[in-house]
Amino acid sequence: MSPKRNPTTLALLLVSLLPASLALAESPPPKDVPACPSGEAKPDVALLTQRTEQLLQGRSSVGTMRMTIRTPSWTRKLKMKVWSKGGDFALVRVLEGGPRETGMMTLKREKQLWNYLPQAGRVMKLPSGMLGDGWMGSDFTNDDLVKGSSLSNDFDSRVEGTLQHEGRNAWHVVLTPKESATVVWGKVELLIDQASCLPLLERFYDEEGELTRTMSFSEFKELGWRTFPTRMTVKPAEEGRETSILYEQMEFDVDIPDNTFSLHRLQQGR
Amino acid sequence: MLLQLAWRNIWRNRRRTLITLSALTLGVLAIVFLHSYRESTYGELMRNITTGLVGHMQVHSRGYRETPEVSNYVPDAVTVEARLEAALPGARAERRVLGAGLGGTEHGSAGVMVMGLQPDDEGGSHLLTVTLGHGLSSTPAREAVVGRELAAELGIQPGGELVLVGQAVDGSLANDRFTVVGLADSGSSEMNASAVFLHLADAQDFFGLGDGVHEIVVHLPTDDEDVSRQLSAARAALDVASLEALPWNELLPELRATMEQKRKSQHFIDFIVFLIVALGALNAMTMATFERTREFGVLLSLGTRPGRLLALVLTESLLQGLLGLLAGLGLALGLLYGIGQIDFSSLAQTDMMGVRMPSIIPLRVQWQAVANAAVTVGATMLAGGLLPAFRASRLKPAEAARYV
Numbered sequence A: 001m002s003p004k005r006n007p008t009t010l011a012l013l014l015v016s017l018l019p020a021s022l023a024l025a026e027s028p029p030p031k032d033v034p035a036c037p038s039g040e041a042k043p044d045v046a047l048l049t050q051r052t053e054q055l056l057q058g059r060s061s062v063g064t065m066r067m068t069i070r071t072p073s074w075t076r077k078l079k080m081k082v083w084s085k086g087g088d089f090a091l092v093r094v095l096e097g098g099p100r101e102t103g104m105m106t107l108k109r110e111k112q113l114w115n116y117l118p119q120a121g122r123v124m125k126l127p128s129g130m131l132g133d134g135w136m137g138s139d140f141t142n143d144d145l146v147k148g149s150s151l152s153n154d155f156d157s158r159v160e161g162t163l164q165h166e167g168r169n170a171w172h173v174v175l176t177p178k179e180s181a182t183v184v185w186g187k188v189e190l191l192i193d194q195a196s197c198l199p200l201l202e203r204f205y206d207e208e209g210e211l212t213r214t215m216s217f218s219e220f221k222e223l224g225w226r227t228f229p230t231r232m233t234v235k236p237a238e239e240g241r242e243t244s245i246l247y248e249q250m251e252f253d254v255d256i257p258d259n260t261f262s263l264h265r266l267q268q269g270r
Numbered sequence B: 001m002l003l004q005l006a007w008r009n010i011w012r013n014r015r016r017t018l019i020t021l022s023a024l025t026l027g028v029l030a031i032v033f034l035h036s037y038r039e040s041t042y043g044e045l046m047r048n049i050t051t052g053l054v055g056h057m058q059v060h061s062r063g064y065r066e067t068p069e070v071s072n073y074v075p076d077a078v079t080v081e082a083r084l085e086a087a088l089p090g091a092r093a094e095r096r097v098l099g100a101g102l103g104g105t106e107h108g109s110a111g112v113m114v115m116g117l118q119p120d121d122e123g124g125s126h127l128l129t130v131t132l133g134h135g136l137s138s139t140p141a142r143e144a145v146v147g148r149e150l151a152a153e154l155g156i157q158p159g160g161e162l163v164l165v166g167q168a169v170d171g172s173l174a175n176d177r178f179t180v181v182g183l184a185d186s187g188s189s190e191m192n193a194s195a196v197f198l199h200l201a202d203a204q205d206f207f208g209l210g211d212g213v214h215e216i217v218v219h220l221p222t223d224d225e226d227v228s229r230q231l232s233a234a235r236a237a238l239d240v241a242s243l244e245a246l247p248w249n250e251l252l253p254e255l256r257a258t259m260e261q262k263r264k265s266q267h268f269i270d271f272i273v274f275l276i277v278a279l280g281a282l283n284a285m286t287m288a289t290f291e292r293t294r295e296f297g298v299l300l301s302l303g304t305r306p307g308r309l310l311a312l313v314l315t316e317s318l319l320q321g322l323l324g325l326l327a328g329l330g331l332a333l334g335l336l337y338g339i340g341q342i343d344f345s346s347l348a349q350t351d352m353m354g355v356r357m358p359s360i361i362p363l364r365v366q367w368q369a370v371a372n373a374a375v376t377v378g379a380t381m382l383a384g385g386l387l388p389a390f391r392a393s394r395l396k397p398a399e400a401a402r403y404v
Helices: A007-026 A045-057 A142-147 A263-267 B002-010 B014-051 B077-087 B148-154 B200-207 B228-237 B253-291 B293-301 B306-339 B367-393 B397-402
Strands: A060-070 A075-085 A089-096 A105-109 A112-117 A122-125 A155-165 A168-177 A187-193 A199-205 A211-223 A226-236 A242-252 B057-061 B092-105 B108-117 B129-133 B143-147 B161-167 B173-185 B195-199 B215-219 B243-247 B341-343 B360-362
Touching: A045 A155, A045 A168, A045 A226, A105 A142, A105 A263, A112 A263, A112 B161, A122 A263, A122 B092, A122 B108, A122 B161, A155 A187, A168 A199, A211 A242, B002 B306, B014 B253, B014 B306, B014 B360, B014 B367, B057 B228, B077 B092, B077 B215, B077 B228, B092 B148, B092 B195, B092 B200, B108 B148, B108 B161, B108 B200, B143 B148, B143 B161, B148 B173, B161 B200, B173 B195, B173 B200, B195 B200, B228 B243, B253 B293, B253 B306, B253 B367, B293 B306, B293 B397, B306 B367
Parallel strands: B108 B195, B143 B173
Antiparallel strands: A060 A075, A060 A242, A075 A089, A089 A105, A105 A112, A112 A122, A155 A168, A168 A187, A187 A199, A199 A211, A211 A226, A226 A242, B057 B215, B057 B243, B092 B108, B092 B161, B092 B215, B129 B173, B143 B195, B161 B173, B341 B360
């Protein structure tokens, strides 16, 4: 917000924002979001995952986040803004980064990704073979962006039991790939907080059963009816690497114009 | 006198001698021709390797070979290059940038290998055969030369625009646009299907390397396979704590292993060929001495010393060896010079362990092979002649003279 903005505009802005945020804070969870079965020892996993996805994704979301990537040879920080609509559409825009990457954008439309390259001033579609590569040199893969948190389609899941994780009671869920699914993981372990039904930790194993990366969720914050993890950290098996995302601001279920996710717009670099 | 006698004796049974000689001739021909052909191929392959992308030796930042990451580079490359050229008289060093990336055109995108190299003074590069368009300018102009097969995959022609994306040394997103000026054959199918060649300065800029490079390639003024002496000199001139110098044969260990394996199997074949020839010679010489038992008996009775008899039979054997050797050499040299060069260019080009097999092989006589053949023939005929000669010298004159 520019300091030169005159008081009237500011007041108008506040007024227009107020009902929305009030509504957000007071509204109960939508009816189609299943209640958290906190007391159950072995809840229905499908219900849990459905709830988690609705919680983390919402109908739509807009947020700003900071990404910190640490490797043995360098550390760097990016600030970016993310728009998403359901699980199929997302746009990431780098707001602050190196001189050649500020303005970089990644557009996700269904299963496909396009990158806008600010220095080149061009859009490039990501070949499907590169979905497993890190996004912007981070430990989040392009695939993480495309698939989001939707593990439920490709995996069979069962609750193994309950255990303690950092002072919280958690369900220990094990996901194994369905026979028909073509997935990169041999097994995924999930720890879900019993109180909030939110994921705390995700461990990914390759086909040989080796742990290849760990994703952890922390710094939970209240946002309307949601409790939301504002920090996500990925640690790959490779020593000395780590990427974390910290949400600075997040809004759910906001109206986003459809052309936000238009390829044509991306090509113009806007 | 002995030689004259031996010469007369070997032509007493013309047919048998001719059979022995033809076996020897073919043996020598096989050894000399096959050796020369193989070594000519290797020599040509070596020239391709050492004058081409691989060079005689390469200098990298220590650990680059294990983890070839863009951030693993030689920072003060110009100094290192100068030091190498000072330590190796007559050597030519060149600096290269290597990095992975994604290349895209309006038709599609593909994973590419970006190679930044120093164009020759007049533009272009001796490493690349431009098949369409022209080579890189001698000064950086954001131009790209694309490997032939990669260009086909990306659907790009000279004049087209190529967008490159990669990761810079500091981890940031490297991205830029280049004008494709030419398509090229780099002498390796793998490279042709993946490489984008840029001016060194453009590539350094793209990856944010400053003056750094990933590879310094050294071309030595020699055709020798063994460059261990020059390697020691190079290592002495470098800071080996941070840099690593490796010769071509360690850079291409599979190729070296294949060459050594083929040489070994060649020696084994030589051995078998000459074992057969030796058995034939032994048989022929044994027959010859048997037939002449009476003659030897008479000679001994007349006072010829057994040692002289031994020498005579051995001389006959070695003389045949010499004749066979000369005939075989004559044929082999005639064949090698007659053919001159073998042209495989009409066949599909093949790679051996990532190195293009030469398509035209000028045949050269390998004097090492000639020496090998001479020694082998000598040994064979000595072995084949010794037993019968010894037998002849041990005959009892009275019995032998009456032998029918």
